[in-house]
Amino acid sequence: xxxxxxxxxxxxxxxxxxxxxxxxxxxxxxxxxxxxxxxxxxxxxxxxxxxxxxxxxxxxxxxx
Amino acid sequence: xxxxxxxxxxxxxxxxxxxxxxxxxxxxxxxxxxxxxxxxxxxxxxxxxxxxxxxxxxxxxxxxxxxxxxxxxxxxxxxxxxxxxxxxxxxxxxxxxxxxxxxxxxxxxxxxxxxxxxxxxxxxxxxxxxxxxxxxxxxxxxxxxxx
Numbered sequence: 001x002x003x004x005x006x007x008x009x010x011x012x013x014x015x016x017x018x019x020x021x022x023x024x025x026x027x028x029x030x031x032x033x034x035x036x037x038x039x040x041x042x043x044x045x046x047x048x049x050x051x052x053x054x055x056x057x058x059x060x061x062x063x064x
Numbered sequence: 065x066x067x068x069x070x071x072x073x074x075x076x077x078x079x080x081x082x083x084x085x086x087x088x089x090x091x092x093x094x095x096x097x098x099x100x101x102x103x104x105x106x107x108x109x110x111x112x113x114x115x116x117x118x119x120x121x122x123x124x125x126x127x128x129x130x131x132x133x134x135x136x137x138x139x140x141x142x143x144x145x146x147x148x149x150x151x152x153x154x155x156x157x158x159x160x161x162x163x164x165x166x167x168x169x170x171x172x173x174x175x176x177x178x179x180x181x182x183x184x185x186x187x188x189x190x191x192x193x194x195x196x197x198x199x200x201x202x203x204x205x206x207x208x209x210x211x
Contacts, residue, residue, distance in 0.1 A: 008162040
C-alpha cells in the first residue's frame with residue numbers, strides 16, 4: 001500500500017507506507033495552513049499503484 | 065530497454081515499494097538517455113492552452129510554500145509528478161477534478177537534460193525538466209475520460 005499526498009497542482013508532496021503517518025502529515029500541513037485544506041489530498045493506492053481511496057482532505061481544526 | 069520503460073531494479077526503494085517517505089529522502093534521478101513516455105495531468109486540451117504550460121511547472125516554480133517532504137527535499141519541490149500509464153493519471157484526475165481535465169502524453173526525449181525518478185506509488189514518477197522543453201515533448205492530449 002502507498003499513501004501519497006498531492007497538491008492540486010498535480011505534484012506529489014509526500015509519500016508514506018504507513019496510513020497513520022500519512023494522515024498525520026496531512027493534518028499537520030492543514031494545521032499550519034488552514035487555507036490549504038482543499039489544495040492537499042491523500043490518495044491511497046494498492047501495491048500495483050491503483051487508487052483505492054481518495055482524494056481524502058483534512059479538516060481544519062475548529063477555532064475556539 | 066524499450067521506449068516507455070524505466071528500470072525498477074536499480075532504483076532506491078524501501079521494502080514497501082514506496083520510494084519516498086519522510087524517513088527516506090534518497091532517490092535516484094535517472095538521466096533520460098533514450099525516449100520515455102509518461103503521462104501528466106494537465107489543465108487544458110491543447111499544447112497551446114495557457115493552462116497546459118502552467119501544468120508543467122513544479123511547486124517551486126509556482127512559488128508554492130514547501131510542504132511535506134518538500135521541506136526536506138528540494139528535489140521533490142523542484143519536480144513534476146507524472147505517471148507510467150494513462151489510466152493511472154486519469155484515475156486520479158477523475159477522482160479529484162482540481163488536478164486537471166486532460167492527460168498529456170509526454171514523450172521525454174534525450175538531449176534536454178530531463179531526469180526521472182521512481183517516487184511514491186509504483187506508477188508514479190518525479191520528472192525534472194524545463195517547462196517549455198517539456199511542452200515541446202507533448203505528443204498527445206486526451207480528456208481524462210477518454211479510455
